[in-house]
Each structure stands twice: as C-alpha cells, then as structure tokens.
Amino acid sequence: MTQAPVLKIDTLTKKFGSRTIIDGISMDVTPGEIVCLVGPSGTGKSTLLRCVNGLEDIQGGRIVFEDEPVRAHSKKIIDVRKRVGMIFQQFNLYPHLTARQNIVLAQVVVHGVDRRSATERADELLARVRLAHRADAYPARLSGGEQQRVAIARALATNPHMLMFDEPTSALDPETVGEVLAVMREIAEERRTMLVVTHEMRFAAEVGTRMVFMDQGKIVEEGVPRELLAQPRTERAQRFLQSIRH
Amino acid sequence: MNSFSFSLRAIVPYLGELQTAVLVTLAMSLATIGLSLAIGLVFAVLRQSRSAPLRWFATAYVEFFRNTPLLVILYFAYFMMPVIGLRMSPFQSGLVGMTLHFGAYMTEILRAGLIAVPHGQYEAGHSQGMTNFQILRHIVLPQVIRTIYAPLGNQLITIILGSSLTSAIAVNDIAAWMQTTGSDTFRYFETFLIAAIVYAVLCQVINLTRIYIGRALFPDNR
Amino acid sequence: MHETYGLLEYMPSVFRALGLTIWLSWLSLIIGAVGGLVLALMRTSGWRVLSVPALLYVEIFRSIPILIILFFFFYGAPLVLGINVSAFAAATAALSAHASALMTEVIRAGIESVGRGQWEAAQSSGMTYGQVMRHVVGPQSMQVILPPSVNIYIMILKESSIASIIGYVELTATGLLIREAHGGGFAILGIIAILYFIVCYAISLAGGALERRMKIAGSGLHMDGTR
Numbered sequence: 206m207t208q209a210p211v212l213k214i215d216t217l218t219k220k221f222g223s224r225t226i227i228d229g230i231s232m233d234v235t236p237g238e239i240v241c242l243v244g245p246s247g248t249g250k251s252t253l254l255r256c257v258n259g260l261e262d263i264q265g266g267r268i269v270f271e272d273e274p275v276r277a278h279s280k281k282i283i284d285v286r287k288r289v290g291m292i293f294q295q296f297n298l299y300p301h302l303t304a305r306q307n308i309v310l311a312q313v314v315v316h317g318v319d320r321r322s323a324t325e326r327a328d329e330l331l332a333r334v335r336l337a338h339r340a341d342a343y344p345a346r347l348s349g350g351e352q353q354r355v356a357i358a359r360a361l362a363t364n365p366h367m368l369m370f371d372e373p374t375s376a377l378d379p380e381t382v383g384e385v386l387a388v389m390r391e392i393a394e395e396r397r398t399m400l401v402v403t404h405e406m407r408f409a410a411e412v413g414t415r416m417v418f419m420d421q422g423k424i425v426e427e428g429v430p431r432e433l434l435a436q437p438r439t440e441r442a443q444r445f446l447q448s449i450r451h
Numbered sequence: 452m453n454s455f456s457f458s459l460r461a462i463v464p465y466l467g468e469l470q471t472a473v474l475v476t477l478a479m480s481l482a483t484i485g486l487s488l489a490i491g492l493v494f495a496v497l498r499q500s501r502s503a504p505l506r507w508f509a510t511a512y513v514e515f516f517r518n519t520p521l522l523v524i525l526y527f528a529y530f531m532m533p534v535i536g537l538r539m540s541p542f543q544s545g546l547v548g549m550t551l552h553f554g555a556y557m558t559e560i561l562r563a564g565l566i567a568v569p570h571g572q573y574e575a576g577h578s579q580g581m582t583n584f585q586i587l588r589h590i591v592l593p594q595v596i597r598t599i600y601a602p603l604g605n606q607l608i609t610i611i612l613g614s615s616l617t618s619a620i621a622v623n624d625i626a627a628w629m630q631t632t633g634s635d636t637f638r639y640f641e642t643f644l645i646a647a648i649v650y651a652v653l654c655q656v657i658n659l660t661r662i663y664i665g666r667a668l669f670p671d672n673r
Numbered sequence: 674m675h676e677t678y679g680l681l682e683y684m685p686s687v688f689r690a691l692g693l694t695i696w697l698s699w700l701s702l703i704i705g706a707v708g709g710l711v712l713a714l715m716r717t718s719g720w721r722v723l724s725v726p727a728l729l730y731v732e733i734f735r736s737i738p739i740l741i742i743l744f745f746f747f748y749g750a751p752l753v754l755g756i757n758v759s760a761f762a763a764a765t766a767a768l769s770a771h772a773s774a775l776m777t778e779v780i781r782a783g784i785e786s787v788g789r790g791q792w793e794a795a796q797s798s799g800m801t802y803g804q805v806m807r808h809v810v811g812p813q814s815m816q817v818i819l820p821p822s823v824n825i826y827i828m829i830l831k832e833s834s835i836a837s838i839i840g841y842v843e844l845t846a847t848g849l850l851i852r853e854a855h856g857g858g859f860a861i862l863g864i865i866a867i868l869y870f871i872v873c874y875a876i877s878l879a880g881g882a883l884e885r886r887m888k889i890a891g892s893g894l895h896m897d898g899t900r
C-alpha cells in the first residue's frame with residue numbers, strides 16, 4: 206500500500222546570491238514517516254526546512270505540501286504553515302508569554318480556537334511533556350530542556366500534519382538532551398509524520414524510518430537508518446559518520 | 452550686611468498661578484511625549500528601511516536634533532512660525548520645537564526596542580502561520596514595549612525638565628511662574644525653592660508610578 | 674541675497690561667541706569631572722555618612738531643571754550671600770553642578786566595573802586605598818568612563834545655551850542679538866543651530882573613534898585573547 210506523499214520536493218534549488226546552497230534536491234515524505242536528515246554543518250539542512258516552511262524563497266524546482274505549492278510571500282503560505290509544526294534549535298519561545306500562553310497564542314489568533322479550549326489543550330499538552338507544574342513560568346525561568354519541551358507542545362497544539370525539527374537538542378546541556386529526546390520518542394510512537402535534522406545518531410537509528418544524508422546541497426545517500434549507519438555506501442557518508450563518532 | 456531672611460508669605464498670593472503653571476508644564480510634557488513617540492516610530496521604521504535615501508534622511512534627522520540645543524530649536528520654531536505665515540501660540544510653537552527635539556531621542560529608543568527582538572521571534576510567528584500584522588501585534592510590540600518601558604519613563608522626566616526652557620519663548624509654565632513671581636516679589640530664593648520642589652516632586656512621582664506600574668505589567672521583571 | 678550678505682558681516686562675532694560657548698562648557702566639564710570624582714568616591718566608599726549625601730546630590734540635580742539651578746546662582750545666591758555673581762560665574766556654577774551629578778554616575782559605574790578580584794589582589798600586595806585607586810582601579814575603569822564622558826560634554830555644551838537667558842553673550846545670545854539688529858527673521862538661528870551641530874557632531878564622531886580604539890586596546894588586557 207503506497208500512500209500519497211504529504212510533502213513533495215522536486216529538484217529544489219536555493220541560492221543565496223550566487224552561492225547555491227541547495228542543489229537540485231528531490232525527496233518525498235509519506236504520512237507516518239520519520240525522516241532523519243543528517244550531514245555536515247553548512248550543508249543546507251536548516252535551509253531545506255526553512256524552504257518547506259516558506260521562510261525562504263526558492264530559485265528553482267517545486268515544493269508541494271498536501272497539494273498546496275509552497276511559495277514564500279504567497280497568500281497561501283499561511284495555509285501550509287498552519288498544517289506544519291516547526292521546532293527550532295534556539296526554541297524561539299515568546300519571552301513575554303508564560304509557557305501556557307505560548308501554547309495558547311497561535312491556537313487563538315491563527316486557528317480561531319476559543320481561549321478556554323485553547324487553554325485546556327495547552328494544559329493537556331504541558332502534562333504530556335511533563336511540565337504541568339511549570340505552566341505559569343516565563344521562558345527566562347525555564348531550563349533549555351524545559352523550553353524545548355514547551356516549544357514542542359506549542360507546535361503540537363494545532364494538530365499539525367507534519368512536524369519539522371531543526372537540531373532540537375543542539376543548543377541544550379548534555380543532561381537535558383535526554384528529556385527532549387524522550388518526548389520526541391513518544392510523539393514518534395504516535396506515528397506522526399516528522400522531518401528531523403539531528404546529530405543524535407542513536408535516536409535516528411532507533412526512531413527514524415528513513416535516513417537522508419546530505420552534503421553540499423545534495424542528497425548523497427539515503428536508506429534505513431540502521432543500515433546506513435552500519436554500512437554507509439558512499440565515501441562521504443563514511444567520513445562524516447567517522448567524524449561524529451569521535 | 453547679610454540681611455537675608457526666609458519668608459514665604461509674599462509668595463502666597465501667587466500660588467493660584469502656580470497651579471495653572473503646573474498644568475501647563477504637564478500638558479506640554481504629555482503632548483510632547485505623545486507626539487515624539489509618533490514621530491519616533493515613523494523615523495525608527497525609516498531607519499530600518501530598505502531604501503538608502505530614506506535611511507539617510509532618518510539618520511540625518513536624528514543626528515541633527517541630538518546635536519543641537521533644545522533652546523535654539525525652540526527659538527527657531529518660535530521665530531519661524533510668523534515668518535512662514537503660521538499663527539501659533541507660544542505653547543504651540545514650543546510644542547513643535549519640543550517634539551522635533553525629543554522625537555530624535557525617541558527614534559533611538561524605539562529603534563533599540565525593535566532591534567532587541569531577535570529574528571527567531573519573527574520566524575516562530577511565521578512558522579505558526581501568523582500574518583505580519585499578527586506578529587507585530589502579538590509578538591513584536593509587546594516585547595518592544597517591555598524594552599522601552601524604562602527608558603520611556605526616564606525620557607518623560609527629561610521632557611518635563613526640558614519643558615522649562617519653553618518659558619524662554621513665553622510659555623507660562625512653572626519656570627515662567629518662578630521668573631515673574633521672583634521679580635514681582637523680589638523673593639527669588641523662596642520662589643526658586645518652591646519651583647524646584649514642584650519639579651522634583653513631579654519627577655519622583657512619575658518615577659515611582661513607572662516602577663509601580665512596571666511591576667504590575669511585567670511581573671516576570673525580565 | 675541682501676539678507677545673507679548682511680548676516681555674513683556678523684560672522685566674526687559669531688565665531689568669537691562660539692569660542693566662548695566652548696570655553697564655558699569645557700570649564701564646566703572639568704569642574705564637573707573633579708566634583709564627580711569626589712562624589713563617586715563618596716558613593717562607593719561604603720560609608721553611609723558619605724554615600725547618602727552623594728546620592729542625594731545626584732538625585733536632586735537629576736530632578737530639577739538646570740534653568741532653576743542657573744537662576745538660583747544668578748538671582749538667589751546674591752540675595753542670600755550678599756555677593757554679586759556675574760552671568761559667567763553663575764552659568765559656570767550651574768553647568769558644573771549638573772555635570773558633576775552626571776559624572777558621578779559615570780565614574781561610579783567605572784569603578785564598579787572593576788571586579789572584586791582586582792581589589793583583593795592589589796590590597797593583598799600591600800597597597801593602600803589610594804594606591805589601588807590610582808594604579809589598579811583607575812586605569813581599568815577609564816575604558817568605561819571615557820565614552821559616556823564625551824556624551825556628557827556634548828550635553829553640557831548644548832546646555833550652555835541657557836546662559837543666554839541670564840544675559841551672558843555666548844553663541845545663542847549672539848544669535849538673538851544679531852536677529853534683533855537685523856530686524857527679525859529666523860535664518861540666523863538656523864545658522865547658530867548648524868554651528869552647534871557641527872561642533873557637537875564632530876565631538877561625537879571623535880568620541881566614537883576613541884571608544885573603538887579603547888575597545889581594541891582593552892582587549893589586550895588578557896594575554897590569551899579572552900575577555
């Protein structure tokens with residue numbers, strides 16, 4: 206049974222000035238897939254996610270999310286963003302709002318949910334990421350791991366059809382990485398569609414359904430995470446995996 | 452030979468006028484802060500503009516008025532109005548001068564407030580499907596208000612103190628009251644003391660109100 | 674055409690007046706810096722008998738218009754003290770008083786920017802309070818003190834225009850006199866404003882350059898390149 210893809214990327218090209226950052230990438234994401242995107246720094250992984258969210262305009266190719274073409278600055282882009290949740294490396298919580306208010310805001314102003322149900326949903330999600338006791342805390346009073354869990358709850362609040370994570374644990378202290386990964390595992394078990402940029406290879410091996418290795422704006426190799434990690438076929442992937450193991 | 456004696460009795464008949472003068476000072480200061488905030492917002496946005504001439508124009512405005520004395524600007528506005536055919540009261544031309552001068556400082560305060568909102572905040576808003584207006588309204592402005600709240604309070608005090616210079620162009624504020632009452636009664640020392648106390652009390656009241664309201668508005672005291 | 678020619682005639686006196694403005698503000702800044710140093714040492718002394726009066730001084734001069742201070746020295750002081758005060762002396766006194774209040778806060782911030790470790794290291798090597806200030810804390814705090822001092826100078830220079838109100842003929846008063854002699858108009862005040870701008874802006878550019886140079890020099894404080 207092959208399902209129609211949620212996300213279709215077709216020979217995407219992205220340039221900053223004359224520098225080509227994404228060089229003709231094609232890839233599909235089907236419902237329930239957990240795609241882990243790995244590769245060296247500066248390869249264009251973040252840029253790829255940002256293109257999918259219409260945060261960057263593109264110079265060639267096509268991105269389609271559930272039949273909706275993704276184009277930055279178009280009116281329709283909001284319809285795409287409403288259906289995609291994004292989690293950033295730097296959390297980007299709203300500092301003037303409490304944890305709960307952070308989760309409520311977009312539900313109310315973007316999705317038109319009434320404030321009471323939005324608050325109930327926020328509390329339910331805070332409990333799920335084990336932060337019910339921190340609901341009234343402002344981001345500045347939360348640890349990095351707590352902030353990232355609030356950010357995940359915020360992204361989940363509007364029931365997105367796909368979640369995108371951009372190195373969600375890279376800005377965290379080693380002690381708090383685990384708590385965020387644990388939450389991500391639980392979300393993965395619900396078979397939600399996820400596109401995850403990460404350097405956490407154990408997580409990728411255990412949770413990912415597919416691994417995509419990118420280098421210099423191109424997809425170099427892809428496959429089942431365990432197999433790709435154990436036996437990379439290309440020399441570039443071998444070198445990269447070698448380097449992050451040490 | 453030192454025949455000075457302290458006496459407030461001669462001042463008493465002038466206290467009614469002092470009341471009006473306080474209102475004039477307050478009106479001038481509040482109008483200035485409102486108008487300079489509006490001007491400052493326009494120029495702060497212009498300073499971030501993509502167009503180089505607009506940026507240059509806004510920078511020139513800020514630098515010029517930050518580097519000229521308020522008093523000279525007040526005289527300039529006061530003497531210019533009739534020449535260019537505008538009939539304005541001293542209060543009105545004073546307000547023009549005050550607004551031009553303090554608008555430059557306000558531009559810098561607002562700009563600092565806008566710059567302090569990290570890029571990631573806009574991105575988070577966009578990624579959640581918010582429109583530019585929603586981002587401005589729910590994410591950016593609340594944060595800008597937080598950053599500029601304290602400098603804005605200080606600015607109001609600076610404006611009140613600065614408004615005393617409008618007495619030089621015949622605005623009947625507290626400083627003008629002090630001058631006329633001083634020369635009428637020859638009780639300079641006493642009138643100056645009263646004026647000083649009135650200004651100091653105004654400033655301290657504003658300062659404390661700002662702190663008090665600030666605690667209520669921003670309980671996380673970030 | 675005629676008007677501009679007329680105004681040109683006055684330029685020598687305008688430039689003389691600009692000289693007086695600069696002299697008045699310099700003098701006030703120097704006196705203010707000395708006063709500010711004394712007050713800042715009082716503020717940071719840790720003795721309430723010294724720090725509270727210094728704090729009061731700063732707060733008072735921050736919440737009273739400079740104009741009142743000026744009038745107090747010019748009209749009030751002669752009555753109380755029975756001496757005659759010239760317009761120049763009154764203006765210098767008022768501007769110095771204001772400058773010293775502003776400098777106090779700047780110098781205090783400078784002193785406090787030097788960490789406890791420096792005090793402990795210097796005192797443990799047997800230095801007295803005066804020696805620590807002079808040889809260790811003073812030089813290090815300069816990086817924090819100098820840039821805002823430039824802004825205070827610009828502020829005092831602009832503020833010196835109020836001396837015109839009590840009849841000291843500096844730049845602003847000269848502009849007003851020329852205006853009257855010239856039969857009204859406002860062009861001369863524009864010229865005066867531009868002169869103030871040129872001087873103040875030049876000083877602020879120089880201050881910016883100074884600040885950048887001090888940052889570079891300051892980064893040399895740590896041999897390993899960390900700050």
Ligand SMILES: Nc1ncnc2c1ncn2[C@@H]1O[C@H](COP(=O)(O)OP(=O)(O)OP(=O)(O)O)[C@@H](O)[C@H]1O
Nearest residue numbers: 221222226244245246247248249250251252253372
């Ligand atoms: N706004 C921009 N303007 C110009 N160049 C940019 C911009 N954003 C990113 N780049 C460049 O694009 C390249 C890819 O950046 P990107 O952030 O996508 O890499 P990445 O794979 O996410 O790396 P990392 O693992 O370090 O996060 C980098 O060389 C970066 O310098």
Ligand SMILES: [Mg+2]
Nearest residue numbers: 250251252372
């Ligand atoms: Mg990245």
